[in-house]
Amino acid sequence: MIQVRNLVKTYKDVKALKGVNVHVKKGEIFAYLGPNGAGKTTTIRILTGLTRATAGTCLINGFDIATQTGDAKKQYGLVPQAINLDQELTVQENLLIHGWLYHMASSDIAGRVNELLDYVELSPKKKSLVKTLSGGMKRRLMIARALLHSPGVLFLDEPTVGLDAAIRRKIWTLIKKIQQQGTTIFLTTHYIEEAEFLADRVAFIDQGSMVALDTPANLMAARGAWAIDRLVADVMETLYFKTREEADTFNTNRSEQFTLRRVNLEDAFLDLTGKKVK
Numbered sequence: 001m002i003q004v005r006n007l008v009k010t011y012k013d014v015k016a017l018k019g020v021n022v023h024v025k026k027g028e029i030f031a032y033l034g035p036n037g038a039g040k041t042t043t044i045r046i047l048t049g050l051t052r053a054t055a056g057t058c059l060i061n062g063f064d065i066a067t068q069t070g071d072a073k074k075q076y077g078l079v080p081q082a083i084n085l086d087q088e089l090t091v092q093e094n095l096l097i098h099g100w101l102y103h104m105a106s107s108d109i110a111g112r113v114n115e116l117l118d119y120v121e122l123s124p125k126k127k128s129l130v131k132t133l134s135g136g137m138k139r140r141l142m143i144a145r146a147l148l149h150s151p152g153v154l155f156l157d158e159p160t161v162g163l164d165a166a167i168r169r170k171i172w173t174l175i176k177k178i179q180q181q182g183t184t185i186f187l188t189t190h191y192i193e194e195a196e197f198l199a200d201r202v203a204f205i206d207q208g209s210m211v212a213l214d215t216p217a218n219l220m221a222a223r224g225a226w227a228i229d230r231l232v233a234d235v236m237e238t239l240y241f242k243t244r245e246e247a248d249t250f251n252t253n254r255s256e257q258f259t260l261r262r263v264n265l266e267d268a269f270l271d272l273t274g275k276k277v278k
């Protein structure tokens with residue numbers, strides 16, 4: 001559904017993307033994970049036709065975003081990082097305007113608005129002004145808006161940034177539900193647990209280059225199954241072990257403070273890049 005080949009983006013002297021390749025399959029949730037400034041938003045902006053690439057090609061469901069922009073834009077819905085709803089209009093009005101912009105038939109829009117408000121659990125807020133909604137509700141409304149024209153691909157740029165843990169869970173459930181309807185999802189995040197929970201595959205991006213691309217399970221398994229964090233001369237060190245027994249054997253007769261835990265995706269990123277995602 002999404003094919004990115006040798007994507008390069010240069011802003012004056014900043015090389016934001018240095019030749020990225022991505023192939024996202026139909027129906028998968030693909031997480032694009034990296035620290036601030038890694039190039040995540042730049043990639044989404046190019047994929048959705050908001051910014052021109054310096055070099056490389058991006059196809060959305062077979063349509064080239066640079067040369068077949070109109071057709072390519074019909075294939076996706078976008079939920080940007082910043083809230084860009086019209087705060088002075090109602091929930092319903094925000095959705096209606098989007099439907100008109102996408103040239104949907106008026107007879108189709110009303111039914112689809114009701115269906116989606118139900119889907120994102122915002123039906124009781126249909127007539128409310130957007131400015132009266134909570135942050136989590138606004139985010140759900142932006143997701144409903146992006147889905148209104150029934151796109152095959154949904155781009156989510158940091159979908160849960162700034163939301164508390166409970167609301168974040170609610171958005172995650174919604175994202176899984178959207179996938180179950182057959183939609184392909186490309187999401188950027190710098191929340192490691194978000195990628196671990198949601199993604200079928202994860203790309204690690206750092207300073208404009210992709211450093212790894214695999215399933216969360218494979219990325220973690222490459223490090224081992226168990227980790228020991230220990231303080232050595234005031235420096236935190238992490239050691240990886242294939243089995244719990246190996247970790248226990250290592251610890252026998254050691255006196256220093258340590259924590260034994262399962263390996264997570266943060267370990268994989270740290271190991272590959274030498275830095276934390278956040």
Ligand SMILES: Nc1ncnc2c1ncn2[C@@H]1O[C@H](COP(=O)(O)OP(=O)(O)OP(=O)(O)O)[C@@H](O)[C@H]1O
Pocket residue numbers: 011014015016034035036037038039040041042043190
């Ligand atoms: N319009 C621009 N002009 C100049 N440099 C830019 C512009 N947009 C992005 N950059 C630079 O490109 C690099 C990648 O930025 P980008 O916003 O894509 O990163 P990101 O991974 O999305 O970060 P964040 O998690 O903070 O949103 C950064 O060095 C950034 O400063």
